[in-house]
Amino acid sequence: xxxxxxxxxxxxxxxxxxxxxxxxxxxxxxxxxxxxxxxxxxxxxxxxxxxxxxxxxxxxxxxxxxxxxxxxxxxxxxxxxxxxxxxxxxxxxxxxxxxxxxxxxxxxxxxxxxxxxxxxxxxxxxxxxxxxxxxxxxxxxxxxxxxxxxxxxxxxxxxxxxxxxxxxxxxxxxxxxxxxxxxxxxxxxxxxxx
Numbered sequence: 001x002x003x004x005x006x007x008x009x010x011x012x013x014x015x016x017x018x019x020x021x022x023x024x025x026x027x028x029x030x031x032x033x034x035x036x037x038x039x040x041x042x043x044x045x046x047x048x049x050x051x052x053x054x055x056x057x058x059x060x061x062x063x064x065x066x067x068x069x070x071x072x073x074x075x076x077x078x079x080x081x082x083x084x085x086x087x088x089x090x091x092x093x094x095x096x097x098x099x100x101x102x103x104x105x106x107x108x109x110x111x112x113x114x115x116x117x118x119x120x121x122x123x124x125x126x127x128x129x130x131x132x133x134x135x136x137x138x139x140x141x142x143x144x145x146x147x148x149x150x151x152x153x154x155x156x157x158x159x160x161x162x163x164x165x166x167x168x169x170x171x172x173x174x175x176x177x178x179x180x181x182x183x184x185x186x187x188x189x190x191x192x193x194x
Contacts, residue, residue: 002059004132004143008187009040011134012049013058028052033065034141037134063143066134070099071146072109075128075192076119078172079154083193085181086116086161087169092181094189096146097165105147113151117170118160125150131188148192 002013017025026036028050036048052058073096076084085092097112099105110122128148134141159170173181182190 002062002132003191004062004134005187006037006040006134009045010047010187011036011040012047013062014049014051015053015055015058016049017051018049022046023049025049025051028058028061031065033134037141063145065143067140067142069142069144070105070108071096071144072099072105072107072112073097073146073148074109074113074122074124074151075148076113076117076122076151076153078152078156080172080174082172082174083178084113084117084119085171085173085178086167087171088165088167090184092185092189094148094192096148106149109147109149110151116162116165116167118158119153119155119170120157121153121155122151123153125152129192131191133186133188146188 004011013028022045024039024045026048029052031050039045040048050062052061073094075094084095086095095113095116097108097116099108106124113119113122128150131146131148133144135144161167161170178193182193
C-alpha cells in the first residue's frame with residue numbers, strides 16, 4: 001500500500017477496495033488522475049483508493065499517470081537532539097528540493113538542506129521514508145517523489161532562510177515545539193516525524 005497526498009487527503013494505492021463512507025474506489029488501470037484530484041479537492045470524500053490486483057505493480061502503474069519530479073530532503077538533528085524545520089508558504093516543513101542533473105539523491109538532499117537553511121556539516125545517517133504528493137505546475141498535475149534522509153550536524157551557526165524559495169523562518173525545534181509545528185504542517189511531514 002502507498003499513500004500519495006493531494007493537499008492533506010490521501011490517494012491510496014491498494015489491492016483492496018474499501019466500502020466505507022468518505023472513501024471512493026477507482027480502477028488504477030483506467031482512472032483519470034485529474035478527475036480523482038478534482039473529487040478530493042471539491043467534495044467531502046476523505047480518501048481515494050486506486051485499486052489494482054497486482055501489489056508489485058501498484059506504484060509503477062501510478063507513476064506513469066503523470067510526470068514525476070524527483071526531490072531529496074532531510075530530517076536533520078543537531079547535537080541537542082532538535083530537528084531542523086523551515087516555515088514556507090504559511091506552513092512548517094522540512095527542507096527539501098528538486099534533484100539537479102548528474103547529482104545523486106543524497107547530494108540533492110544535502111545541497112537542498114544547505115541552500116534552504118544555511119546549515120553546514122551535514123552527514124547522512126540513513127535513508128528514511130519516501131513520500132509522494134501531487135501538485136500542479138503550468139496547468140498540469142505532477143507527482144513529487146521525495147527521498148528523505150535522517151541527517152546529523154554539529155552546526156550551531158546562524159540559520160539563513162532561503163527567501164527566494166518562500167522560506168521565512170528556519171528553526172531548531174525540540175519535541176514540544178515539533179508537536180505544535182505539526183498542527184500547521186503537511187500530512188507527508190507528519191508521517192516522517194511520527
